[in-house]
Amino acid sequence: MTLFDRLILTALPLIPKPVVGRFSRPYIAGETVAQGMAESRRLNGLGCMVTLDILGEDIDSREEARGSRDAYLELLDAIRAAGIDGNVSLKPTALGLKLDVDIAYENIREIVAHAREIGCFVRIDMEDAQTTDNTLAVYRRLRADFDNVGVVLQACLRRTVGDAEALAEMKANVRLCKGIYREPYRLSWRDREIIRRNFTFVLEILLRGGAYVGIATHDEWLVWDAMALVHRLELPRQAYEFQMLLGVTERLRQVIVESGHRMRVYVPFGRDWYAYSSRRLRENPDMAGMIAKDILGLSQDRGRR
Ligand SMILES: Cc1cc2nc3c(=O)[nH]c(=O)nc-3n(C[C@H](O)[C@H](O)[C@H](O)COP(=O)(O)OP(=O)(O)OC[C@H]3O[C@@H](n4cnc5c(N)ncnc54)[C@H](O)[C@@H]3O)c2cc1C
Structure with a gap:
């Protein structure tokens, strides 16, 4: 895990609940x-x-x-x-x-x-x-x-x-x-x-x-x-x-x-769903990058999710 990944995952509790909800949809x-x-x-x-x-x-x-x-x-x-x-x-x-x-x-x-x-x-x-x-x-x-x-x-x-x-x-x-x-x-x-x-x-x-x-x-x-x-x-x-x-x-x-x-x-x-979703997001190797892109408004997927 890169330093960037670790930073994003440490900041997970600060990430708005709707963003966590959007990314955890496949798990629930x-x-x-x-x-x-x-x-x-x-x-x-x-x-x-x-x-x-x-x-x-x-x-x-x-x-x-x-x-x-x-x-x-x-x-x-x-x-x-x-x-x-x-x-x-x-x-x-x-x-x-x-x-x-x-x-x-x-x-x-x-x-x-x-x-x-x-x-x-x-x-x-x-x-x-x-x-x-x-x-x-x-x-x-x-x-x-x-x-x-x-x-x-x-x-x-x-x-x-x-x-x-x-x-x-x-x-x-x-x-x-x-x-x-x-x-x-x-x-x-x-x-x-x-x-x-x-x-x-x-x-x-x-x-x-x-x-x-x-x-x-x-x-x-x-x-x-x-x-x-x-x-x-x-x-x-x-x-x-x-x-x-x-x-x-x-x-x-x-x-x-x-x-x-x-x-x-x-x-x-x-x-x-929040506690379970946060654990799953922490385990997804691609999640830090996806969340960062989403927050910065760079995700191409955004309109479809
Ligand atoms: C059916 C089931 C029940 C469980 N019940 C419990 C329990 O009662 N108590 C408990 O402490 N833990 C439980 N766990 C969670 C478990 O302990 C692990 O935390 C989890 O399964 C990740 O370990 P892993 O063996 O899959 O290996 P990892 O090395 O974590 O994952 C292997 C690979 O799977 C992929 N992957 C794993 N998680 C994700 C994710 N969220 N998103 C995308 N890709 C991912 C990645 O490619 C990763 O490299 C359960 C897991 C399963 C599958």
């Missing part, structure tokens, strides 16, 4: 359930499963946490009614994790129980490292009663090898990603190459241990490495799936689908 399905359903139907048509996420995190009250729970219960009904090949992903802090771990557990439990009634699955996303212990604790409590629930591990965290060994033993359903949150050095690997190698190391622990893995990356090198690993282990395609975010590396996504591997696309929607 829209604001309503109907828009989430329409995008999911389109992706199902392209041979991709989906996981729907209602945008929002870090709420302040029990009422808001209950509101998030109710929104997910309605979303599950909408998925069933629309016949979508998909499941849901949720952020535990949106269900109350930072207020009280028991509140989050009860809210997520209701969602997982309703999902089970309709034959659906719930993925508990992983947020910043302050939430890892509580998120895994909620997951373990739920797993004692439910099979239709999974969790996420982040290859950037130094603790993850140990967590992977424990989850593999439970034959858990795990999404493995690099991890998006900026964590203190004592908790997190920083070197991109180490994070990559830790991803492959952890993936092998999970797959050899019999865990079902959602291999969540757009990094072509990791995709190749994962394909080589499942080939070496002679795993059936039902033992894992690839996962990508809406609007990211669609060409690579299609290559994976056409190679016969299962693919799930993360489809976020909702009114609370």
Whole structure:
């Protein structure tokens, strides 16, 4: 990343919200359930499963946490009614994790129980490292009663090898990603190459241990490495799936689908799009230049967006 890129990305909080909104449009399905359903139907048509996420995190009250729970219960009904090949992903802090771990557990439990009634699955996303212990604790409590629930591990965290060994033993359903949150050095690997190698190391622990893995990356090198690993282990395609975010590396996504591997696309929607969008913009290698051009009025695309 050049100094210029870094400058623009550091200034992201100062960039007007409408500009952020315009550039993050490809990453978000829209604001309503109907828009989430329409995008999911389109992706199902392209041979991709989906996981729907209602945008929002870090709420302040029990009422808001209950509101998030109710929104997910309605979303599950909408998925069933629309016949979508998909499941849901949720952020535990949106269900109350930072207020009280028991509140989050009860809210997520209701969602997982309703999902089970309709034959659906719930993925508990992983947020910043302050939430890892509580998120895994909620997951373990739920797993004692439910099979239709999974969790996420982040290859950037130094603790993850140990967590992977424990989850593999439970034959858990795990999404493995690099991890998006900026964590203190004592908790997190920083070197991109180490994070990559830790991803492959952890993936092998999970797959050899019999865990079902959602291999969540757009990094072509990791995709190749994962394909080589499942080939070496002679795993059936039902033992894992690839996962990508809406609007990211669609060409690579299609290559994976056409190679016969299962693919799930993360489809976020909702009114609370700003925090998610800012994270995506930070990860887009071309974004700094595009935003700078837009602000300076140089973008040729401007009239069309
Ligand atoms: C399905 C899914 C679920 C996730 N869930 C979580 C979670 O629960 N917790 C968590 O901490 N993180 C989560 N993440 C985010 C993840 O941790 C990474 O931050 C993100 O996927 C980028 O890592 P990467 O492996 O794609 O590698 P990178 O090296 O970041 O990206 C590889 C290449 O992909 C392209 N690319 C990546 N991002 C963008 C973008 N925004 N726009 C355009 N091109 C891009 C670029 O070409 C880049 O070189 C999830 C990711 C996915 C795919």
